[in-house]
Amino acid sequence: MEIKKIAVAGTLESSDCMVTVEPAKKGIELELESAVIRQYGRQIRKVALATLKRLGVRNARVSIVDKGALDCTIKARVECAVMRAAEHEGRINWGGMIK
Amino acid sequence: MKNAVGREIPEEIIEITGKEPFQGNYYRDDKPITLHGPTIRPVINNQKSKLVGSIREALEKCDAHDGMTVSFHHHFRDGDLIVNMVMKEIHDMGLKDIRICATSLGKAHSALVPMIEDGTITNIESSGVRGGIGEAISKGKLKGLAIMRSHGGRVRSIATGESHIDIAFIGAPTADDYGNLRGIGGKADCGVLSYAIVDGNHADHCVAITDCLVPYPNFPAHISQTKVDYVCVVDEIGIPSKIATGAAKPTTDQRKLLMAQYCTDVVVNTPWFKDGFSYQTGVGGASIASTQYLADIMRERNIRMGFGVGGLTKAMCKLLDDGMADVMLDVQDFDLDAVKSLKNVNHHRIPAAVYANPLNKGAVVNKLDYVVLASLEVDVHFNCNVVVGSDGMITGAQGGHPDTAQGAKCAIVICPLLQGRIPAICSEVTTVTTPGESIDVVVTDYGVAVNPARQDILQALKEAECVPLKTIEELRDIAYSIVGEPDKVEFEDRVVGIIEARDGTIMDVVRQIKEV
Amino acid sequence: MSNPNKYRLRRTMMFLNCQKPSLIKDPYVYKPDSIMLDLEDAVAEREKDAARYSLYHALQEIDYRGVERVVRINGLDTNLWREDIRCAVAGGCDSIRIPKTETADDVRTVEYAIAEAEREFSRPEGSVLIMAALESARGVINAMSICDSSERLFGIALSGGDYSKDLQVPISGTGVEFMGARQHMVIAARAAKVQCFDTVWTNLDDMEGFRRETEIIHSMGFDGKSIVNPRQIPVVHEIYTPSEKSVIFAEKVIKEIDTKKAQGIGVFTVDGKMIDIAFYDGAKRTIALAKASGVYKGDL
Numbered sequence: 001m002e003i004k005k006i007a008v009a010g011t012l013e014s015s016d017c018m019v020t021v022e023p024a025k026k027g028i029e030l031e032l033e034s035a036v037i038r039q040y041g042r043q044i045r046k047v048a049l050a051t052l053k054r055l056g057v058r059n060a061r062v063s064i065v066d067k068g069a070l071d072c073t074i075k076a077r078v079e080c081a082v083m084r085a086a087e088h089e090g091r092i093n094w095g096g097m098i099k
Numbered sequence: 100m101k102n103a104v105g106r107e108i109p110e111e112i113i114e115i116t117g118k119e120p121f122q123g124n125y126y127r128d129d130k131p132i133t134l135h136g137p138t139i140r141p142v143i144n145n146q147k148s149k150l151v152g153s154i155r156e157a158l159e160k161c162d163a164h165d166g167m168t169v170s171f172h173h174h175f176r177d178g179d180l181i182v183n184m185v186m187k188e189i190h191d192m193g194l195k196d197i198r199i200c201a202t203s204l205g206k207a208h209s210a211l212v213p214m215i216e217d218g219t220i221t222n223i224e225s226s227g228v229r230g231g232i233g234e235a236i237s238k239g240k241l242k243g244l245a246i247m248r249s250h251g252g253r254v255r256s257i258a259t260g261e262s263h264i265d266i267a268f269i270g271a272p273t274a275d276d277y278g279n280l281r282g283i284g285g286k287a288d289c290g291v292l293s294y295a296i297v298d299g300n301h302a303d304h305c306v307a308i309t310d311c312l313v314p315y316p317n318f319p320a321h322i323s324q325t326k327v328d329y330v331c332v333v334d335e336i337g338i339p340s341k342i343a344t345g346a347a348k349p350t351t352d353q354r355k356l357l358m359a360q361y362c363t364d365v366v367v368n369t370p371w372f373k374d375g376f377s378y379q380t381g382v383g384g385a386s387i388a389s390t391q392y393l394a395d396i397m398r399e400r401n402i403r404m405g406f407g408v409g410g411l412t413k414a415m416c417k418l419l420d421d422g423m424a425d426v427m428l429d430v431q432d433f434d435l436d437a438v439k440s441l442k443n444v445n446h447h448r449i450p451a452a453v454y455a456n457p458l459n460k461g462a463v464v465n466k467l468d469y470v471v472l473a474s475l476e477v478d479v480h481f482n483c484n485v486v487v488g489s490d491g492m493i494t495g496a497q498g499g500h501p502d503t504a505q506g507a508k509c510a511i512v513i514c515p516l517l518q519g520r521i522p523a524i525c526s527e528v529t530t531v532t533t534p535g536e537s538i539d540v541v542v543t544d545y546g547v548a549v550n551p552a553r554q555d556i557l558q559a560l561k562e563a564e565c566v567p568l569k570t571i572e573e574l575r576d577i578a579y580s581i582v583g584e585p586d587k588v589e590f591e592d593r594v595v596g597i598i599e600a601r602d603g604t605i606m607d608v609v610r611q612i613k614e615v
Numbered sequence: 616m617s618n619p620n621k622y623r624l625r626r627t628m629m630f631l632n633c634q635k636p637s638l639i640k641d642p643y644v645y646k647p648d649s650i651m652l653d654l655e656d657a658v659a660e661r662e663k664d665a666a667r668y669s670l671y672h673a674l675q676e677i678d679y680r681g682v683e684r685v686v687r688i689n690g691l692d693t694n695l696w697r698e699d700i701r702c703a704v705a706g707g708c709d710s711i712r713i714p715k716t717e718t719a720d721d722v723r724t725v726e727y728a729i730a731e732a733e734r735e736f737s738r739p740e741g742s743v744l745i746m747a748a749l750e751s752a753r754g755v756i757n758a759m760s761i762c763d764s765s766e767r768l769f770g771i772a773l774s775g776g777d778y779s780k781d782l783q784v785p786i787s788g789t790g791v792e793f794m795g796a797r798q799h800m801v802i803a804a805r806a807a808k809v810q811c812f813d814t815v816w817t818n819l820d821d822m823e824g825f826r827r828e829t830e831i832i833h834s835m836g837f838d839g840k841s842i843v844n845p846r847q848i849p850v851v852h853e854i855y856t857p858s859e860k861s862v863i864f865a866e867k868v869i870k871e872i873d874t875k876k877a878q879g880i881g882v883f884t885v886d887g888k889m890i891d892i893a894f895y896d897g898a899k900r901t902i903a904l905a906k907a908s909g910v911y912k913g914d915l
Contacts, residue, residue: 014519015520015636015637016635035519036489037615038490038588038615039586040586041586041615042586043586067519069636070640070676070677071676072673072676076669076671076672080665083668094671094705094706094736095736351819351846353845353848354644354645354845357644544644564912580678581641
């Protein structure tokens with residue numbers, strides 16, 4: 001999936017995270033800010049990178065400001081931000097690209 | 100060397116401090132100790148005035164020097180102005196290597212951080228620290244060691260001479276010119292001076308600071324003229340709105356109400372809930388709500404409370420004022436209603452020593468049936484952590500947690516299973532502050548776990564079928580299944596603080612946080 | 616196509632905004648019978664997409680511990696509802712709630728889309744149930760045909776906010792404006808053997824008013840009430856707790872009928888009085904309620 005513009009998803013409320021996706025020239029650049037970075041930083045990165053991979057995103061600058069979100073929320077926000085940034089419209093591949 | 104709660108205490112720490120590792124709750128029971136007295140300068144000359152014009156003058160008259168220990172109390176809570184006021188003067192005098200021995204330090208005291216960084220303050224002894232100071236210590240900025248002690252433990256360390264106070268600074272809502280101090284009246288009304296009484300008894304010098312000088316004699320005095328060297332009048336000793344707040348509005352958070360209900364169900368279905376029972380609880384929403392549920396059941400079953408103790412709130416004092424409790428024993432007032440309730444003849448002030456000192460001839464906590472506590476973390480061994488955040492940063496205080504938990508027949512900890520993504524019930528707490536042997540019941544929003552050492556409680560709750568019982572391991576597993584198992588927080592090797600057990604042994608050490 | 620969940624107990628159905636992770640994380644601790652994950656009114660127009668991703672992963676990954684997961688889709692007058700259904704069915708929801716239902720055809724339209732999604736995402740046919748919210752005078756007056764519209768439909772719910780606007784009256788708090796709709800809907804639901812649910816009570820400062828209203832709809836025959844705050848759940852469950860007397864009676868009825876039937880006897884007596892077979896279903900419901908309320912520990 002090609003990132004065409006900058007897009008944001010999520011909020012800074014507790015248990016949520018705010019994900020910003022921007023076009024980038026080469027590769028994935030992931031920046032993470034989290035109050036639980038010492039305990040869950042590794043896990044959050046892992047989930048975010050796997051989600052990006054599933055979405056077929058090869059080049060993007062992604063920043064996550066995490067407020068204690070569960071994995072399911074991290075995925076949902078990354079997906080939403082990417083879909084917005086890729087200007088995706090129409091039916092969504094539930095259970096495939098979104099998993 | 101591993102102590103009784105399985106924590107590794109480095110040999111060098113044992114050497115430097117001369118302390119032993121924690122050996123279990125009753126290690127020092129019945130063992131003789133000698134108490135310590137201060138070196139004082141008597142006032143025989145009736146011409147001498149105790150009034151001084153400034154804190155600087157008081158410091159000079161008390162022979163302030165490098166390396167001395169100064170003490171403070173925290174009855175003014177987040178509204179305290181005394182600590183910063185005195186430390187600024189000490190800093191301006193250019194004194195170094197100061198040891199602070201406080202009953203607690205909080206958010207009001209972040210002004211001390213630069214003094215830690217420049218070597219004015221090199222050692223801190225406190226119930227705990229929050230805010231900027233906690234962060235500074237965790238980041239290794241304090242040259243010496245921070246020692247965290249429970250309220251009872253602090254009295255013990257001062258009374259035995261382990262902590263020697265050179266100058267005690269006692270903020271007093273009212274004082275007369277000869278040093279009779281009361282916690283009540285004035286502008287910074289905090290009700291009691293319970294935590295500072297030991298300072299008066301054992302410090303070499305004692306300076307009272309007040310913003311309300313009253314005619315002699317300010318009686319009945321909570322701290323007597325016989326303990327006080329100097330009285331200093333300043334404009335303001337505290338911010339009233341941050342000292343005793345208005346009573347907390349009853350919580351409407353259903354999760355807290357749910358835990359409150361479980362907690363009350365545990366209390367009323369265990370054998371000590373009978374006429375004359377004793378009780379202590381905290382200031383959290385769930386604690387206050389559970390006190391209200393408890394009051395309903397006391398009314399229904401016609402059961403009276405023999406005594407209530409602790410830091411008091413409106414919810415507890417109402418039991419006294421409504422004639423449902425015989426006596427309240429008070430070491431701290433959290434709201435204005437508790438301060439007001441002091442007018443009741445059965446509402447008594449008690450010193451911290453009477454409340455919780457483990458090494459006297461028996462403290463009030465020993466007579467407690469129930470205590471309801473909170474905790475940042477509880478592990479599968481029932482060890483509690485109330486000082487160090489799950490991220491490794493010092494952020495809380497022991498308070499009376501270890502004292503009351505050990506003393507009470509039934510110690511209940513209320514804590515939501517998850518704090519955001521952080522599992523409060525875990526395999527191993529970040530730092531042990533209260534040993535699992537003191538904790539009997541853990542109440543969460545996902546169910547209630549009973550310490551297997553307390554089969555009597557487990558049996559009673561099983562029979563009553565009143566709460567969803569889980570094992571502590573089940574609670575941890577539920578937590579991990581939701582949020583995932585957390586990675587272990589990484590620390591540097593350097594020990595920055597010690598969690599001291601009530602009796603002065605080492606419960607755990609706190610290490611410097613690793614930068615990420 | 617008979618879904619065993621069609622007649623499950625639904626005393627409380629708690630509304631939750633899909634877009635709020637803190638709300639959908641663990642609502643089961645409050646023990647509602649059902650949660651209603653909302654894609655419609657609670658979600659701002661520009662967050663409709665975000666709500667779907669949240670919904671999908673919540674349904675897939677959060678263990679709601681037996682609480683029924685109903686998804687409220689956007690109205691049939693939008694271009695959102697079809698994708699809402701695909702998302703909810705793919706995620707694994709138990710039921711779809713149709714907002715602003717006016718006719719039996721509305722239900723059948725949704726039923727068709729659900730069946731299609733069940734095939735697309737390999738879910739057993741008929742696994743997803745439907746409930747219809749009636750939010751207008753037309754919807755309410757068509758209650759009977761809506762109740763009869765689909766085998767998947769387990770119940771209808773009154774949606775008081777929109778309905779009162781359609782009636783051109785403000786919500787009074789006394790319930791007078793809902794009298795006709797409530798009575799009519801309960802009768803239609805009972806006639807069609809489906810369930811009937813009451814509207815929300817939004818004034819959280821007036822818990823007494825909430826209690827009064829719940830007592831009224833309970834005695835009118837409603838199966839449950841929509842909930843906007845977990846604090847309301849214990850109140851509803853308390854009101855729906857059967858009395859000790861009725862539980863004892865129900866237990867006797869069930870045991871008597873079961874035993875006699877097994878013996879081939881067609882005459883039943885409880886406490887010396889003849890009872891009718893028609894008591895049986897009611898008695899079963901009483902025992903189910905008593906179990907859910909934690910007041911029945913017997914062996915039925």
